[in-house]
Amino acid sequence: MPEIVTYLGNKSYSSWSLRGWLACKLTGLPFREEVHPMDTPEWKPWISARSPSGKVPYVTLDGAPLWESLAIGEQLAELNPGQFWPEKAAARAHARSIAAEMHAGFGELRKAMWMNLRRSFPGKGRTAGALADIARIEALWEGTRQRYAGDGPFLFGARFGFADAMYAPVVARFHTWQPALTARSRAYVDAVWNHPFMAQWVADAKAEPWTLAKYENPDP
Ligand SMILES: N[C@@H](CCC(=O)N[C@@H](CS)C(=O)NCC(=O)O)C(=O)O
Structure with a gap:
């Protein structure tokens, strides 16, 4: 069995760490985590003594270094491909594209509505840029689900996959900041929030002893 170790920042605040950790969970294999x-x-x-980029998530797979969440997802997918990506090529192409769009984008949303799994800031953070990012994300979720989800609750149907993992921190941000969303987006947010992997991460976040002041004030 491969040895997987994942290095993470605070589970309460580190949205990129959540993506890396979810990729590890999707392998279905045991792994060690260091927070x-x-x-x-x-x-x-x-x-910096561990990760070549000096950032998290950072993963080692049988000692081989892996960084950048998209690369982590692609590499770990080789251990359990059907869980990470949809089976059909067109759906897989779509899943890879939306995962990459998340990896590269939505900076305004990330800046205005950061992840804080222990707090609720309803009505705050609604900058023009964040609202534009949210509009694109809702359109992307809706277009993907219309085309590929069928009756399933996730982006590509019944199975929570790597594209869902890439958007899981957005779901967490929406939980905290509660922007206005369509009923269909809210249903997707609830499905991801209630997934057992997410529930485990949130429980771990709530049990953390650390509070970082800069993520606690919604009116900086
Ligand atoms: N593009 C990178 C983003 C990595 C990133 O920005 N990580 C943040 C996580 S919150 C980090 O390590 N911040 C702490 C630091 O830069 O010291 C990825 O996809 O993994």
Whole structure:
């Protein structure tokens, strides 16, 4: 069995860490995780001694370094392909494209509505840029689900896959900041939020001892 180790920032705040961890979960294999609080004097030395980019998520697979969440997902998918990507080529092409769009984009949303799994800031963070990103995400979710989800609750149907994992932190942000969403988007948000992987991550986040002030004030 391959040895997988994942290095993570705070589960409460580190949205990229969540993507890497979900990729590890999708393998269906046991893995070890090491969590370290960000924005502390020890953070940079800790992560820089491990991850070539000095960022999380960082994963080792039988000792081989893996960084950048999309690359982590693609590599770990080789261990359990059917769980990560849809079976049909057209759906897989679509899944890869929306995963890449998430990897590269939505900076305004990420800046205005950061992840904080222990807090609720309804009505805040609604900058023009964040609202434009949300409109694109809702259109993308709806277009994908209309075409590929059938009766299933996730982007490509019944199975929570890697495209869902890439958007899971958006779901978490929507949970905290509660922007206005269509009923269909809300149903998708609920499906991801209630998935057992997500529930486990949120429970771990709530049990963390660390609070980072910069993520606690919705009116910076
Ligand atoms: N494009 C990278 C983004 C990595 C990233 O920005 N990670 C943040 C996680 S919140 C980080 O490590 N921040 C702490 C730091 O830069 O010291 C990926 O997809 O993995």
